[in-house]
Amino acid sequence: MKRIAVLGVGSIFLFAGSSKAGFLIDFEASVGAIQQKPSGYVSYKPISDTDKIDVKNDAHLGNKTKPWAKFKFEHPIPIIPNIKLAYMPMKFDGSGVLTRNINWGNYTYKANADYNLSVKLDRVDTTLYYNLPFINTATAGKLDVELGLNVRTIMFDGKLNGTDKNTGQKVSESKSITLPIPMGHLAAEIKPINQVSLLGEFNYIGYNKNTYYDYTAGLRLNSHGLISTPLKPFIEVGYRYEKLKLDEKDVKSDLKIKGGYALVGVRF
Template identity: 40%
Template sequence: MKKTFSALAVLSLFGLSQAVPLFEGEISAGYIKQKPSGWVQYKGDQVDLKDDLNIGDEDSYFFRAKLEHPVPVLPNVAFQYMKMDFSGTGRITRSFRYGNQVFTVGDTVNSSVKMDHYDITLFYNLPFVGLATAGILDVEFGLNVRVLDFKARVKSSTVDETATATIPVPMLYGSVEISPVSLFSIKAEGRGVAYNGHSYYDLNGELRIKPITIPLAVDFFIGLGYRYERFKIDDIDDISADIKIKQPYVTAGLLF
């Protein structure tokens, strides 16, 4: 049902952009290699993702949609979904307490960490920048709300403990895109917030190549990028964590 709704929403945006030429937007999807590190703590000890849980790198995907309109007062809008689900299996080399359970040296544990996130971004362009640079430079700023679906599970043959939380994270958003020629552009994008011992930073750089252009319709692009996220929380629903994710990726999509 969710996939059907998302597909209809994307098609609606595309149809609207064709009916009203002043609307612009983007639809894209990508493959991403996620490399996590850091630790998680649930009521007990800090547990290292690599050393204690043997959490490995994962291949994943993401989707983006964006719509810009000509009404100056109203913000533009963008949506993003990213799948982030890690797992690991191994024999632990030190005892630790996780939740209400104690895992002892020699236990073989199966672990998983889920951090799927959903973003909605309300943003404005700085039109005078585009005019002053003849369209070479595009600057955006606004507010991003990320809903993080967090789940960290540690399981052995005798004990099983899971920490879960749904965390809404308001973040400041900004991006700069430089398009020296029509064939390619370079885009830098950032989201971030820090308060009361919590922080979340999501930084992204992308080279976009636009080999196919259909006048008055769409541009096809492919992108090569790198994303860095650092997620730090201090005692939310008895969960603390400091997790970093390095993420090279490729993407493809349509600009209309």
């Protein structure tokens, strides 16, 4: 992890001379809602594959709609990276009856036991990036590309509560991890006309037995040229997909979370 983080920071400074050209400071803030539809499995101290809990078929985790807040700051100083911040809460709960014995933590939950699974994956994104001005210049402002490093801090909490039907014994085992994950970051905005933008973003890292990536694709309607106020409102709709294959501190998971989103925001 440390080596990856160092390499990621080093790659950013290779592009230090490519920061966004211009003399204006740009701010952007947006807030909205995102669908979160989970699939895959999660486990804690598994002994075999039978200890993997399928979040749909075993735990019946339901889909959620959660808030999503984003902030963006760009400046004309070449050597200092631009910055984006984002916060997205994520929590799923489900219950069922075990069809097999499952080892979770330091306890083996017996077949036919009632149980409840709670998985939390709140995250904060801190992205340092540079715009590539030669692309923007070559396309007369129609294409903007960002390249940098995203550090995603995940606050993971997995809890399994179970009740043995034969003895009535109630057992609860949980695991919490705060995990900062450095990811390569690539984003692009295509603007065929000032009032319409097509946006895409991709974050990725792979190390040891871990693979983590996500991408978004969106359509933004801008008020540029339509109003004369300093604040330029916009609306954005799109789709987000995330895959988290994790093997850290006795927690193993292979989760996929996808869904549409809608944001409203301002640029100034």
